[in-house]
Amino acid sequence: MSSQYRTVQSALIEHRQSYRHPVQIQRAAIRAHGKTAKPGELIDLSIYGCRVASKTRFAEGGRVWLRFEGGSPMPATVIWCRDGHVGCRFDEKLDSGLFRRLTLISE
Numbered sequence: 001m002s003s004q005y006r007t008v009q010s011a012l013i014e015h016r017q018s019y020r021h022p023v024q025i026q027r028a029a030i031r032a033h034g035k036t037a038k039p040g041e042l043i044d045l046s047i048y049g050c051r052v053a054s055k056t057r058f059a060e061g062g063r064v065w066l067r068f069e070g071g072s073p074m075p076a077t078v079i080w081c082r083d084g085h086v087g088c089r090f091d092e093k094l095d096s097g098l099f100r101r102l103t104l105i106s107e
Contacts, residue, residue: 019046020044020045020046020049020050020051021044021045021046021103022043022044023042023043023044023045023102023103023105024041024042024043025041025042025068025069025102025105026041026042027068027069028040028041028042028052028066028067028068028069029066029067030052030054030056030058030064030065030066030067030086030088031064031065032058032059032062032063032064033063033064033065037065037067038054038055038056039054040052040053040054040056040086041053041054042068042102043085045094045099045102045103046094047090047093047094047096047099048089048090048093048094049076049079049087049088049089049090050066050076050087050088050090051085051086051087051088052066052085052086052088053084053085053086054084054085054086055084057081058078058081058086059078059081060078060079060080060081061077061078062077062078063075063076063077063078064076064077064078064086064088066088066090068102069101069102069105071098074090074091074094075090075091075092076088076089076090076091077089077091
């Protein structure tokens with residue numbers, strides 16, 4: 001009995017729980033636990049996570065703190081990090097008021 005292995009293409013369907021809204025907020029900071037905050041730019045946002053442009057490399061699965069537009073720090077987990085971007089999932093769903101404010105700032 002033999003089997004044949006084929007390469008698998010990326011899925012055509014978005015698997016995120018919620019649509020990511022494109023934003024452009026330059027006053028953002030990201031830091032790993034026990035490290036100094038590094039500047040970043042918020043690129044897209046949902047109530048469950050975000051993508052931040054950052055020159056700093058973060059380990060996948062690592063814990064980070066995110067701060068946007070002078071707000072309170074939010075704990076998150078790094079899901080991926082490549083090409084100067086970091087994909088993060090928030091520990092808790094983003095407050096709807098903060099989400100609305102951040103998406104309206106970039107319009």
